[in-house]
Amino acid sequence: MKAWEQVFLTEICRPKQWPTITQEQLTEIGYPVYGANGVIGYFDRYNHEEPTILITCRGATCGTINVCESKSYVTGNAMALDNLDTLKVNQDYLAHFLKHKGFKYIITGAAQPQITLQSLGKYKIDLPPLPEQKRIADILDRADELRTKRRQAIEHLNELKKSIFLDMFGDPVTNSKGWVIKPLEQLVHEFRYGTSNKSGEKGYPTLRIPNVFQGELNFEEIKNVLVDDSEFHRLKLQEGDLLIVRTNGNQNYVGRCAVFETCRVIESGYDDNIFIYASYLIRLRLRNEVNSIYLRDFLLSQEGRRQLLSKSKTSAGQYNINTQGLGSINIPIPCPNLQKKYINRIVVISKQIKIYQLFFEQLNNLFSSLQDRAFKGELSKNDSLESILKNHAKNQNKQPESQL
DNA sequence: ATCGGAACCTCTCAAAAGGC
DNA sequence: GCCTTTTGAGAGGTTCCGAT
Numbered sequence A: 001m002k003a004w005e006q007v008f009l010t011e012i013c014r015p016k017q018w019p020t021i022t023q024e025q026l027t028e029i030g031y032p033v034y035g036a037n038g039v040i041g042y043f044d045r046y047n048h049e050e051p052t053i054l055i056t057c058r059g060a061t062c063g064t065i066n067v068c069e070s071k072s073y074v075t076g077n078a079m080a081l082d083n084l085d086t087l088k089v090n091q092d093y094l095a096h097f098l099k100h101k102g103f104k105y106i107i108t109g110a111a112q113p114q115i116t117l118q119s120l121g122k123y124k125i126d127l128p129p130l131p132e133q134k135r136i137a138d139i140l141d142r143a144d145e146l147r148t149k150r151r152q153a154i155e156h157l158n159e160l161k162k163s164i165f166l167d168m169f170g171d172p173v174t175n176s177k178g179w180v181i182k183p184l185e186q187l188v189h190e191f192r193y194g195t196s197n198k199s200g201e202k203g204y205p206t207l208r209i210p211n212v213f214q215g216e217l218n219f220e221e222i223k224n225v226l227v228d229d230s231e232f233h234r235l236k237l238q239e240g241d242l243l244i245v246r247t248n249g250n251q252n253y254v255g256r257c258a259v260f261e262t263c264r265v266i267e268s269g270y271d272d273n274i275f276i277y278a279s280y281l282i283r284l285r286l287r288n289e290v291n292s293i294y295l296r297d298f299l300l301s302q303e304g305r306r307q308l309l310s311k312s313k314t315s316a317g318q319y320n321i322n323t324q325g326l327g328s329i330n331i332p333i334p335c336p337n338l339q340k341k342y343i344n345r346i347v348v349i350s351k352q353i354k355i356y357q358l359f360f361e362q363l364n365n366l367f368s369s370l371q372d373r374a375f376k377g378e379l380s381k382n383d384s385l386e387s388i389l390k391n392h393a394k395n396q397n398k399q400p401e402s403q404l
Numbered sequence B: 001a002t003c004g005g006a007a008c009c010t011c012t013c014a015a016a017a018g019g020c
Numbered sequence C: 001g002c003c004t005t006t007t008g009a010g011a012g013g014t015t016c017c018g019a020t
Helices: A091-101 A130-169 A228-234 A263-265 A290-299 A302-311 A323-327 A334-378 A385-396
Strands: A005-008 A014-016 A031-035 A036-043 A052-055 A065-068 A078-082 A122-129 A180-183 A187-193 A204-208 A223-225 A242-247 A257-259 A283-284 A313-314 A319-321 A330-333
Touching: A014 A385, A052 A091, A065 A091, A091 A122, A091 A130, A091 A334, A130 A290, A130 A334, A180 A223, A187 A323, A242 A290, A257 A290, A283 A290, A290 A302, A290 A330, A290 A334, A302 A323
Parallel strands: none
Antiparallel strands: A005 A122, A014 A078, A031 A036, A052 A065, A052 A078, A180 A330, A187 A283, A204 A223, A242 A257, A242 A283, A313 A319
């Protein structure tokens, strides 16, 4: 533990805000405009030549750190740390420090969180000697880079899934492989709406809109709903059930869907035999002509989305799709063998994604423990850090495709 | 720098429609 | 005529935008 010099943020830089740019003022080309959450568009003027650190100073994302590239425009609601005293501070170090320490204790505002110039005046920075700053920044940069790579690998696998779908089943728009096409209503045993009962302390774990996300079920923030026995048996979910979001304020969220897979439920630490679902989800139980994973991926494909959106109606600013609309969606039916093959491949990739996500979480943990130690001054020169990073890098380089 | 309110999202409720 | 299913409406909460 070292005693480092402490300075006020405003002693080493000058936080500054500019007028906000409206949406209409943004253009397709020009200098990047940084808003609260990174680049929001382009503009024909710039107010920064050099890279500078930005702090989001309003709203939910209050305290987010971005670093803008050279020659860019920084719009209001984000504060730029100008005139940085580079003889005393390394910019990378400062960015890492701010991300680590956060702004909780200086955020004010009743209706909305806010960081003001005044409150920033109270913000203190730990300032090790410059070479040490550079070392810390360098280590954290590299660890951060690993996280980015991992995230990209996950995105890559998601893309891979999409291209496998197109590869095996052809272009759904033109039905290039000439599959038989049937309306969805002929492919299901039943459409069933979930429970309208209010959620509370007691009852069965119940899947809701937020649990259906990006084609997957997540089991975070599960709520319970009390239903009688007969309703429970009607609504109990089983392997292969497809859940579809039927209503939402955002048209893009209508038709979001995911498959109930018992192995995933168990992985999440739940009993797979007690789940029901809420009324804004519709459950599809399929006959055996199409597999629910295939159907899910069709509905999430461009053509599936297009049909879903064309069937959804709007009222009072909300979008709904009913069973009639769902039932009339035209589904190409590939031969059973091909569907099986597809599912096998998807299962493998999904497992790989799970593993990657686990790595990603581990890297996050590693990163925050590195952060902790770095800013406590506990990163010694002969730290085993290098070997930890090397190990992670090795895992990183495994190519997923080779395992398919 | 501040604030009002638009936009967005989730969730609940009750009326309408359907089935026996 | 009662019970179940389907549906739209809107309350309530959060996030974000942009005018002042």
